[in-house]
Amino acid sequence: MNKNKEQLLNKRYKAEQRFRLYGLSAIFMALLFLTIFIFKIFSTGYSAFQKTWLIVPVTFDAELMMLDQNPSKEDLQDADYYDIALKSMADLDPNANEDQENELKRMVSYFFEKEIKNELLNDPNLIGKTKEVYLTASDDLDQVFKGNYPRDLPEDQRRVSDYQLKIFDQLVANGKVESKFNISFFTNADSREAELAGIASSFMGSIFSILVCLMIAFPVAVLAAIYLEEFAPKNRFTDFIEVNINNLAAVPSIVFGLLGLGVLLAIFQLPRSTPLVGGITLSLMTLPTIIIAARASLKAVPPSIREAALAMGASRMQTTMHHTVPLSMPGTLSGTIIGLAQALGETAPLILIGMVAFVNTIPGSPMDPAASLPVQIYIWAESAERGFVEKVSACIMVLLGFLIIMNLFAQIIRHKFEKKWS
């Protein structure tokens, strides 16, 4: 009998330990996912911040460029650079036949003549001389140099030919291949060529959308929160508004995209694909988040503050505007920033209002067509080219960086400026 009891007790203790272990392993699993996730993104993405350059000697032959003696600036602008560009690539291998010359040309980016042109525009004295020029390597060679490209595949399954690899290896052996920080990733707009594609256009698109979103959502949400928390009578209509707000906070984001499409584009005829429409759609989405945060922080202001102001003869409006609202601002602001961070990461509604269009110019205003950072991630992720994989990860890193900064900022505002009432 006694032994039986001990057994039972042991069993119960074991069950206790097992249960505890389940809980611990659940947390461990969740954190493991997070670690794998971040590790994966960083390990595929960090190489996109480096760009591979080929150093190629270019002879600026005035005859080939169709230039006269003492050319003016405009002559240099209009000169023909294609021939010298082609020639300098072909000169890498003097024995190359026509096909091989073509392959040589494809070792550098599509815009290589422009890079040569810029070199000459910077220093017009180069005419007739030879200079080593940095040319952007094609994205396939870029991937080869970074070690992301399987070289041991059979040749017909590779986008880089054996011949190109041979020349490339020669260049590497001569120290004519260099890897430098990839500035163009931050300054270029999107492009079909992976080696030239950058995030500038989608970044500006994101900034404009977020600004539009902030300008609409913040004032409306704060005013609505003030009304609901300080002035609204307790009746059915107020309840109805509250139910609406709580529901809107949980409506799937894609439904807001349908709203943008069906109302903003189809009825109000606003321009498609623009950050303006994107920002309005996002603002409708963030509205409930900000209202809920603002109400919570208004609620946290103790009634004694209001009573003191009322006792001094202030009207209800004065009490609210001069005392309650300023005291609730830190909480409201941090809630706003968190809502904006959510909006910054939103993709689906923006796709529906056409912000997935290919945009290769940097937008200058909210009325210009643009993409946004998360949409750019989607566009590049759908692209089959290998060079885009690291770009996607790098873009994700930039986006996550922004989200982290915004969340930190929200935390700082909350901890630094919020008054603790106790």
Next chain:
Amino acid sequence: MNLILFTFIVLLGFTSYYFGRKKAYTIQSTKKRLTALPQFYGYYLAIWCAIPAFIIFSLWAIFEPTIVKLLILSDYSNQGYLDNELNLIYEKTKALSRGQFTGEITPFIEASAEKYLSLRSIAQSSKVVIVLSAIIASVAYAYKRISSNSRTREPVEKFLNAVLFTASLAAILTTVGIVFSLIFQTIDFFKVIPLFDFVFGTHWYPAKAFVRDSSEALDPTMYSDTFGAVPIFAGTFFIAFIAMCVAIPIGLMSGIYLAEYASTKVRQYAKPLIEILAGIPTVVYGFFAALTVGPFLKELGTSMGLEVSAESALAAGGVMGIMIIPFISSLSDDVITSVPQSLRDGSYAMGATKSETIKRVIFPAALPGIVGSILLGVSRAIGETMIVVMASGLAANLTLNPLESTSTITAQIVVILIGDQAFGDPKTQAAFALGMSLFLVTLCLNIVALRVVKKYREKYE
């Protein structure tokens, strides 16, 4: 032009504020008592400046296009044009006047474009004149009216109250906007496709419904067996089910551990770390699922001799589950922490171990709250878009094999609406009908979940 006018009106507003306050000071200097602080006199005048400007601006925005259109098209009346053709003529006129017209320019249209431009400029200048004179008149009237014993604070506060109230209507307007944008397209859709076929049909091939010639009559038989949404609904719930299979055990157990076992130190670090998972944009999860998890599962399956699609429901659902973990863990953590301590103490006093207390006392007490959090998680899983678009298939298969690819409501909406849409086409309308069903399902889930959580909170407060 409008911007300059707007800036000018704002400046006028500031000036009238200044004059109002100045008048109050003058009254004060004559040793008369004011009924409100001087700035209220300023605000009062500024409001008298803003209201007429706002009314005239909105009237103009509503009526100007219609009136201009009527005037332009009056030239074409009695010529036997149909309504559609008249609309087309008007659009051409507008495009030509903006210099964006590319087609053939007829002298008629050119004349209308000129007329259009002149009408617009007349409208603009008359707007400027009317707005400015209305503002000046109303401000002057108000300025004369304010005296030492006139009330200014009450009207100003009433006005502010009205502004606040209007702002709070935004939430209702958004809901109305959602319903409005969905319902007309949905009704049009069900005029062509019978509701029965949509809800019970098992074949979904929207690609078959190519854009038709709008002059031809609609032939509903063309679309039979095209818009049967059963595979889509099944796929949606199936992927949500897989997601919940991942999210519920992990989320619930970590919620319980954080609430009952974890030391303050562990809690302080683990809780925000887990919540990072909720802050990661869904497109990032989608990329992760498509690039890492999908191929990994495929390789794993091949090594075990299984046929796994690279875009399997398992990959999409699993990653979606990871995304939902923090929702369930923090909500259930909150719910469990709010169970009164006395229940725990009673159970310990009876000799129960901690896990027995959790399983037999706390869990049943917290169950409604936990169910509410799970329902909110399900609603998120159903509405989640990017993970499915990127990691799961786009073709609608009716299958219950997690290793094959399926499609969901959200993915189909994106597939149909990406790129250019032709409104009035059954394919586009189908996306709105899907959106409507998505909205209704999540709405019901949300209402139930919020009710349950609210009831539960009231119970222990």
